[in-house]
Amino acid sequence: MxxxxxxxxxxxxxxxxxxxxxxxxxxxxxxxxxxxxxxxxxxxxxxxxxxxTPGYIVEAAVEACRNPKYHRYTPAGGLPELKTAIAEKTLRDSGYEVDTSQILVTNGGKQAIYEAFAAILDPGDEVIVPAPYWTTYPESIRLAGGVPVEVVADETTGYRVSVEQLEAARTERTKVVLFVSPSNPTGAVYSEADAKAIGEWAVEHGLWVLTDEIYEHLVYGDAKFTSLPALVPALRDKCVVVNGVAKTYAMTGWRVGWLLGPKDVVKAATNLQSHATSNVSNVAQVAALAAVSGDLDxxxxxxxxxxxxxxxxxxxxxxxxxxxxxxxxxxxxxxxxxxxxxxxxxxxxxxxxxxxxxxxxxxxxxxxxxxxxxxxxxxxxxxxxxxxxxxxxxxxxxxxxxxxxxxx
The missing domain is CATH 3.90.1150.10 (Aspartate Aminotransferase, domain 1)
Known part of the structure; x- marks a missing residue:
């Protein structure tokens, strides 16, 4: 050297x-x-x-600023009341029932993605990443020691990959498949049948799935959002869901996201966050609480x-x-x-x-x-x-x- x-x-x-x-x-x-x-x-x-950001959410944050309760450290994994509200919101919107012990509140969706991969991956583990992909996914995988394996879809399929393409990319090192619907950057939405087929394929081969649901409420025309662990219950023990308030509630700058998953993975990710950032800003968490607890008007x-x-x-x-x-x-x-x-x-x-x-x-x-x-x-x-x-x-x-x- x-x-x-x-x-x-x-x-x-x-x-x-x-x-x-x-x-x-x-x-x-x-x-x-x-x-x-x-x-x-x-x-x-x-x-x-x-x-x-809707006014009622901003007002909740203003009140939180005045409350000394939120001037101190709070649990690294998130305010208990926010985790409860996230569980209720997830059941309401996705039909997926989770316990608060399966939830980690993060500093935006990006931190949730990185911490999920960090908790799951060992060096050399492969993650199948459908492309076009959001720029942060492969970088988070690499930071966690994993290897992104790209599977490319183009305009001829509406930017949706098939089970056959995923299977062709699977190796003995494959541990996780990334699933994003609706998609950034393409806006692609998988049909319920196609999403179910991918979920069942993952179960068949014992793979983990990380699914990003940040755009769940932004679907148009006849398209429908479907939550993979709700659609394929057998997947739940090896599925991590990433979500947040950024896109749905026009709160990109508030930096509140979360991940849902098996208790041991969530506990591991929470331990990581306890050293990386401690708790998410309490004021932002209270704003997120107002968002997920409110209606969708x-x-x-x-x-x-x-x-x-x-x-x-x-x-x-x-x-x-x-x-x-x-x-x-x-x-x-x-x-x-x-x-x-x-x-x-x-x-x-x-x-x-x-x-x-x-x-x-x-x-x-x-x-x-x-x-x-x-x-x-x-x-x-x-x-x-x-x-x-x-x-x-x-x-x-x-x-x-x-x-x-x-x-x-």
């Missing part, structure tokens, strides 16, 4: 140095910086509702707006020659293929990758989008339609104008 690479000389550990920054947050930060500098950038990068209003924007953005993207955008059935993302546009001349440049195309779009149209490379599938762009209707139309109109200039 040379002096340049010796442990004493390495300033950042190899494990942390290998992590990529969140591409979606990076795009959002760049868009905001350009806007602050006076450029009229429209950002489709960040996956967060443009609505304010505000959610229904947001879903109506997202549905309208969904139809608009898909129609407008599909009017661009060389773009193909399946209609997403959930979440608030469109994921068009732009493979036919790569290599074509656009204002004197020939972007060869979707990274280069996204950079060109930002420079020339002042529109921020996330390239498919961030999600494991080059040749695509992700656009969040969780922004105002006027900005959405203006932003995609700019795309239509710019990309309409493409020539061989």
């Amino acid at each position: 040379s002096a340049a690479t010796s442990p004493s000389e390495r300033r950042v550990s190899a494990r942390i140095g290998a992590i990529s920054e969140s591409a979606t947050l990076a795009v959002d930060a760049k868009a905001k910086a350009l806007k602050a500098a006076g450029r009229p950038v429209i950002g489709f990068g960040a996956g967060e509702p443009d609505f304010p 505000a959610v229904a209003e947001m879903r109506t707006a997202f549905d309208r924007r969904r139809q608009t953005i898909v129609r407008m993207l599909n009017e661009i020659d060389g773009a193909l955008c399946p209609e997403p059935e959930g979440a608030f993302y469109a994921y068009p293929s732009v493979k036919e546009l790569l290599g074509k001349e656009i204002r004197g440049k020939r972007p060869a990758t979707s990274v280069e195309l996204a950079a060109l779009i930002l420079d020339e149209a002042e529109v921020a989008v996330v390239p498919g490379e961030a999600f494991g599938t080059p040749g695509y762009l992700r656009l969040s339609y969780a922004l105002g209707d006027d900005d959405l139309v203006e932003g995609v109109s700019r795309l239509q104008k710019l990309l309409g200039e493409a020539k061989a």
Whole structure:
């Protein structure tokens, strides 16, 4: 080992140095910086509702600030009253009955995902990850010592993987399969039959499943959300569910998520959190308590707006020659293929990758989008339609104008 690479000389550990920054947050930060500098950038990068957190949730937080009870440490695993409310909410929304000992309240969904993988995986264990995937999944798996194994779906299947594809990826090292429906970044929603088939396949082979249900209430048209452990009860002893208040209640900045799972796994993850962060902010937990205990009226209003924007953005993207955008059935993302546009001349440049195309779009149209490379599938762009209707139309109109200039 040379002096340049010796442990004493390495300033950042190899494990942390290998992590990529969140591409979606990076795009959002760049868009905001350009806007602050006076450029009229429209950002489709960040996956967060443009609505304010409902007032009754904010008021609960204000009251919590005044209560000395919440000025002190509380249990690392979460406020008991919040865990009770999460159990009740899970039964109400998913038909899945859990005990409070099966719940860990976390600092957002990202911490829940990492702690779940950290509690389950040993070094070298493989996790099957359907792609396109959210950027955080493979990084969390690697941080936990696991090995992500990608299974790619494309627009021809609505970005949904099959049991046959999963089986082809399974090896003797496979321990976990990741299941996400509705999906970030594609908005894909699995049918009940397809979800059940995947759950039963996992049970047959003794695999764990981590299922991310953060977009459970954001489904449109005839699509239906189904919770895998409720649908396949035999899976429950090897299933971890990740969820949170961020997307449903427009609370991305409040940082409250949770994981549900077998008691021993939840206990292990709680032990990890007790050393990593202790309890989640009590004020945020009380706000989350108001959210999950309340009705879903505000959610229904947001879903109506997202549905309208969904139809608009898909129609407008599909009017661009060389773009193909399946209609997403959930979440608030469109994921068009732009493979036919790569290599074509656009204002004197020939972007060869979707990274280069996204950079060109930002420079020339002042529109921020996330390239498919961030999600494991080059040749695509992700656009969040969780922004105002006027900005959405203006932003995609700019795309239509710019990309309409493409020539061989």
